[in-house]
Amino acid sequence: MSPQPDPGNPEVLVRTEGRAGHLLLNRPQALNALSHPMVTTLAAALDAWEHDPAVETVVISGAGERGLCAGGDIRAISxxxxxxxxxxxxFWRDEYRLNARIARYPKPYVAIMDGIVMGGGVGVSAHGTVRITTERSRVAMPETGIGFVPDVGGTYLLGLAPGELGTHLALTGAPVGAADALLCGLADHFVPSAALPALLTDLATDPVHEVVPRHVRPAPPGELDGHREWIDACYTADTVEEIVERLLAHGAPAAKEAAETLAAKSPTALKVTLASVRRARRLGPLERVLEQEYRVSCAALSHPDFVEGVRAQVIDKDRQPRWRPAALAEVSDEDVRRFFAPLGDDRELRLPAPDRDPAQEVPW
Known part of the structure; x- marks a missing residue:
């Protein structure tokens, strides 16, 4: 069955094929960046399919050849x-509710993380029950480069990564391929992109736990495992300043490159990101972390670095952001604490207390 547009929103194509419900993000010209209507369409489809006995599996994928989703619609947010x-x-309130919904969805939710999967794209995929990468996957939370902080449950996921790998990825925003996404817990399986059509065809007739093993293959070698020594040694520092000092002093060329990468990011975003990941590790389930991320995201709206970062990287594309303040030393602890301040009872994101933690569950 060919994809048929949802009459209410052709930016998400909603269809069923056999026992599978398919959600196709359909803004290929914008690398399937999520708009607010797309989020509400995804949520409505999940609601409709939850109690539909004809739908046993949900599959999300992206239109076009470039990737699943490059993130939220940054231009609109800016x-x-x-x-x-x-x-x-x-938008964030509905998006983060959707992220939590995906993590608790009672039916298998299969995310095809082919190509670029960044920011909000991670939010609609990496909380799923079966997360599939390919040789084309490039998975990242690149928010510090636009003066923002990882959200959509990204600090939760990165906080669970082995050692300090999550801290490294959160601060640098570096994209990772299939093997490193598997290592960091951002994905579950590798399937060659050429095998995806057959996998999707099989999901129309067979259950997930039978289909996936037919198509899974060993992922090509990654990079992060070979860098664990310097990553874990450097990123355990208490402050971003000390992390940078350790990276520069370590001696590994990749460590020096990481320090140079951090030097280009928003100093405020770096410090708030470090605090966010560390706090996330102590908060417990995903819902509590999403509530924290909502506070941080709302605070970022009124900070000059976010608008400036989007201008430099997305709108004008001069790649010359003028951060305020421009140096790590100028960002105080109080500046960081403001991002975590309560919003007030009428503005807080409040998600239902979970009765289970998806991090402790089996893949399906």
Whole structure:
């Protein structure tokens, strides 16, 4: 059955094929970046399929050849920040609810993480029950490069990664391939991209636990496992300043490259990101972390680095952001604490207390 547009929103194609319900993100010209209507369409489809006995498995994928999803619609969020409207906060509220919904979904949720999967794309895939990468996968939480902080449950996922790998990825925003996504717990399986059509065809007739093993193959070698020594040694430091000092002093060329990468990021975003990942490890389930991320994201709207980062990287593309403040030493502990301040009872994101933790569950 060919994809048929949802009459309410052709940016998400919703269809069923046999026992599988398919969600196709359909903004290939924008690398399937998530708009607010796309989020609400995804949530509505999950609601409809939860109690539909004809749908046994949900599959999410992206239209076009470049990837699943490059993230949220940053241009729209930046416009909201510049105008001082509530549109961005409303988008995040629904997006983070969707992230939590995916993590608790009672049916297998299969995410095809082919190509670029970044930011909000991680949020609609990496909380799923079966997360499939390919040789084309490039998975990242690149928010510090636009003066923002990993969200959509990213600090939760990265906080669970082995050693300090998650801290490294959160601060640098570095993309990883299939093997490293598997190592960091951002994905479950590697399937060659050429085998994806057959996998999707099989899901129409057979259950997930029978289909996936037919197509899984060993992933090509990654890079991060070979860098664990310097990553774990350097990123255990208490502050971003000390992390940078350790990276520069270590001697490994890759460590020096990481320090140079951090030097280009927003100093405020780096410090808030480090605090976010460390706090996430202590908060418990995903819902509590998403509530924290909502506070941080809302606070970022009023900080100049977010609008400036989007201008430099996405709008003008001059790649010359003017961060304020421009140096790590100028970002105080109090500056960081403001990002975690309560929003007030009427503005907080409050998610239902979970009765189970998806991190402790089997793949399906």
């Amino acid at each position: 416009a909201s920040a510049r105008a001082g409207t509530e549109e961005a906060a409303a």
